[in-house]
Amino acid sequence: MTVECDEVEQPSRASADLLQESFAWLDGSAGMLAFRRGERFGCAVNLSREPATLPPHRGIILSSGALEHGRLPSETSVWLELA
Numbered sequence: 001m002t003v004e005c006d007e008v009e010q011p012s013r014a015s016a017d018l019l020q021e022s023f024a025w026l027d028g029s030a031g032m033l034a035f036r037r038g039e040r041f042g043c044a045v046n047l048s049r050e051p052a053t054l055p056p057h058r059g060i061i062l063s064s065g066a067l068e069h070g071r072l073p074s075e076t077s078v079w080l081e082l083a
Helices: 015-019
Strands: 023-025 032-037 041-045 059-063 076-081
Touching: none
Parallel strands: none
Antiparallel strands: 023 032, 032 041, 041 076, 059 076
């Protein structure tokens, strides 16, 4: 199966931040791996067995599962728009 695309969208600001070299670890709950790329893009992965508090953020871009009362469930990752 071949998928064709007639138009290429311009990258969003979050995508542009991914191309930057800036990288920093974010503070997170125990068992959480969290980092930022650029000024506005962040990623958090909960490797613990308990729901974890997310780093400060403006919004959620994509999540691998539903949040539990605003917390990131075990074995779940989320891409964040940072404040």
